[in-house]
Amino acid sequence: QQQVKQSPQSLIVQKGGISIINCAYENTAFDYFPWYQQFPGKGPALLIAIRPDVSEKKEGRFTISFNKSAKQFSLHIMDSQPGDSATYFCAASKGAQKLVFGQGTRLTINP
Amino acid sequence: NAGVTQTPKFRVLKTGQSMTLLCAQDMNHEYMYWYRQDPGMGLRLIHYSVGEGTTAKGEVPDGYNVSRLKKQNFLLGLESAAPSQTSVYFCASSYSGSKNIQYFGAGTRLSVL
Numbered sequence: 495q496q497q498v499k500q501s502p503q504s505l506i507v508q509k510g511g512i513s514i515i516n517c518a519y520e521n522t523a524f525d526y527f528p529w530y531q532q533f534p535g536k537g538p539a540l541l542i543a544i545r546p547d548v549s550e551k552k553e554g555r556f557t558i559s560f561n562k563s564a565k566q567f568s569l570h571i572m573d574s575q576p577g578d579s580a581t582y583f584c585a586a587s588k589g590a591q592k593l594v595f596g597q598g599t600r601l602t603i604n605p
Numbered sequence: 606n607a608g609v610t611q612t613p614k615f616r617v618l619k620t621g622q623s624m625t626l627l628c629a630q631d632m633n634h635e636y637m638y639w640y641r642q643d644p645g646m647g648l649r650l651i652h653y654s655v656g657e658g659t660t661a662k663g664e665v666p667d668g669y670n671v672s673r674l675k676k677q678n679f680l681l682g683l684e685s686a687a688p689s690q691t692s693v694y695f696c697a698s699s700y701s702g703s704k705n706i707q708y709f710g711a712g713t714r715l716s717v718l
Contacts (some may be wrong), residue, residue, distance in 0.1 A: 503645065526705055535711030537646070537695050583647060587705050592638065592663065595648040
């Protein structure tokens with residue numbers, strides 16, 4: 495039972511390009527949607543998060559777009575840099591309950 | 606400030622052996638979690654705890670046991686390791702507030718031969 499589906503599994507983007515990772519969820523009770531970033535050999539770390547009362551949240555080069563009616567949300571990385579190369583996980587939760595994670599996307603930014 | 610510390614970092618077991626993974630957090634968090642990470646599967650919740658002395662099953666609890674005797678520690682046990690338990694294990698902790706921001710350790714890479 496995969497409540498959060500993430501795509502693509504891997505993504506290669508040229509330096510300076512836009513990286514886009516998509517997630518779809520099933521449970522309409524979810525009210526918190528974070529993205530985590532994981533570098534090799536490290537644990538995931540919170541990157542940015544959104545609640546369903548807004549359609550977009552931007553922090554620097556990272557933007558979450560949220561479509562409540564479609565039950566989809568996406569991460570956009572503008573001006574992608576080699577240092578952004580990592581695995582990205584979307585997740586969802588209801589309140590303070592446990593997070594449900596997507597399958598992960600391995601992002602590679604070519605210099 | 607150490608955050609979330611996991612020990613050991615690496616371990617190789619033979620099928621049938623037992624071991625305990627230790628997670629310690631110094632942020633006074635109420636909630637603690639154990640996940641396993643496998644290629645293409647994301648992070649799957651094994652067990653979690655919402656406070657000292659309490660534990661609950663997650664998505665993939667079979668073959669694992671946990672204990673939370675102290676607020677700062679969360680132990681994951683494998684009583685009889687199987688090759689299917691070869692994985693990278695992550696511990697995380699969070700406040701009990703609504704934001705559910707989880708802080709992860711660096712992981713334990715376990716191989717079961």
